[in-house]
Amino acid sequence: xxxxxxxxxxxVAPTGAEVTRADNPALPHTPAEIAEDVLACxxxxxxxxxxxxxxxxxxPSSRRELFVEAIERIRERSPIITMVSTGGAVWMPMEERxxxxxxxxxxxxxxxxxxxxxxxxxxxxxxxARRVVERARELDVGLEAEMFDVGHxxxxxxxxxxxxxxxxxxxxxxxxVPGGVDASPEALDAMMRxxxxxxxxxxxxxxxxxxxxxxxxxxxxxxxxxxxxxDGVYLRRGVLAASNAELVADAVGLAQTLDxxxxxxxEARELLACPVRVSR
Ligand code: KMH
Ligand code: ZN
Numbered sequence: 304x305x306x307x308x309x310x311x312x313x314x315v316a317p318t319g320a321e322v323t324r325a326d327n328p329a330l331p332h333t334p335a336e337i338a339e340d341v342l343a344c345x346x347x348x349x350x351x352x353x354x355x356x357x358x359x360x361x362x363p364s365s366r367r368e369l370f371v372e373a374i375e376r377i378r379e380r381s382p383i384i385t386m387v388s389t390g391g392a393v394w395m396p397m398e399e400r401x402x403x404x405x406x407x408x409x410x411x412x413x414x415x416x417x418x419x420x421x422x423x424x425x426x427x428x429x430x431x432a433r434r435v436v437e438r439a440r441e442l443d444v445g446l447e448a449e450m451f452d453v454g455h456x457x458x459x460x461x462x463x464x465x466x467x468x469x470x471x472x473x474x475x476x477x478x479x480v481p482g483g484v485d486a487s488p489e490a491l492d493a494m495m496r497x498x499x500x501x502x503x504x505x506x507x508x509x510x511x512x513x514x515x516x517x518x519x520x521x522x523x524x525x526x527x528x529x530x531x532x533x534d535g536v537y538l539r540r541g542v543l544a545a546s547n548a549e550l551v552a553d554a555v556g557l558a559q560t561l562d563x564x565x566x567x568x569x570e571a572r573e574l575l576a577c578p579v580r581v582s583r
Contacts, residue, residue: 306524310566311558312574314351314475314505315344317547319533320363320392327536329546332357334369338376341383343548344531348555350571351384352377353412353529354403355391363392365399370406382568384577386410389435390449393423397431404438409577410445411435412475415462416455419482429458436468445577447473447505451483456497463499471576472502475529476520479510486512491519503527503575509534514557521561526574530554 317340324330331340341352356369387403413435414427448459462468476494479486505527508516517528530550538544
């Protein structure tokens with residue numbers, strides 16, 4: 304399959320940990336709201352959901368029960384691939400960042416380096432990344448490396464080559480977070496360069512260059528693009544998105560405009576080597 308034939312996996316990140324209802328009133332908080340939102344996003348073309356959870360008042364949370372409830376509600380009604388964050392929020396200790404794994408999602412993110420996240424330190428030392436990988440292996444949860452800078456890509460690829468990060472290598476390249484790599488064509492080249500052949504790589508971008516970066520990556524053969532309130536609450540400059548599903552529909556339209564076909568959930572499961580989990 305050549306790059307132009309590779310179906311694009313659309314991921315939605317509906318909640319994150321930093322965005323609030325003051326930024327966009329449609330932000331989902333509870334597991335029920337998150338699930339409802341994710342189902343609408345699946346209808347709009349998303350094949351993966353990247354999940355953080357919140358308390359009812361919107362506070363970022365690490366409570367296992369909230370992850371379990373969100374994932375159960377999603378799985379009851381859709382085969383969409385579920386992924387939990389182990390990035391959590393900047394103030395969360397590592398144990399708390401890892402609780403989503405216990406909900407036995409299909410996939411989990413794993414950070415492969417440290418950085419400043421805006422004004423805050425966002426630290427994942429190699430031993431932390433290995434802890435996430437180990438627990439994910441025990442629970443048979445697949446992994447996607449979350450890479451915010453070139454050094455994170457290099458470190459993640461080393462982990463993969465040493466067999467610490469299991470195959471297949473799934474990499475999400477994140478652009479434009481203050482403290483991480485910038486959102487520019489040169490940065491995309493630099494982030495792609497260390498990736499071994501066969502990596503399934505996707506792109507996330509925040510800030511005013513978001514759509515341009517997604518388009519650029521689609522033209523460079525990206526296997527996936529990510530949108531959702533975690534990454535941006537605007538549809539266009541000055542126009543708030545009505546919902547996460549509206550952002551997904553827009554991303555689908557962007558891929559199609561560039562003659563890239565969007566992956567169905569079944570295709571995404573195959574591309575990401577992510578079979579439906581058999582409950583134990
Ligand atoms: N909330 C950020 C500090 C991830 O989910 O992997 C980290 C984050 C990244 O959202
Ligand atoms: Zn996240």
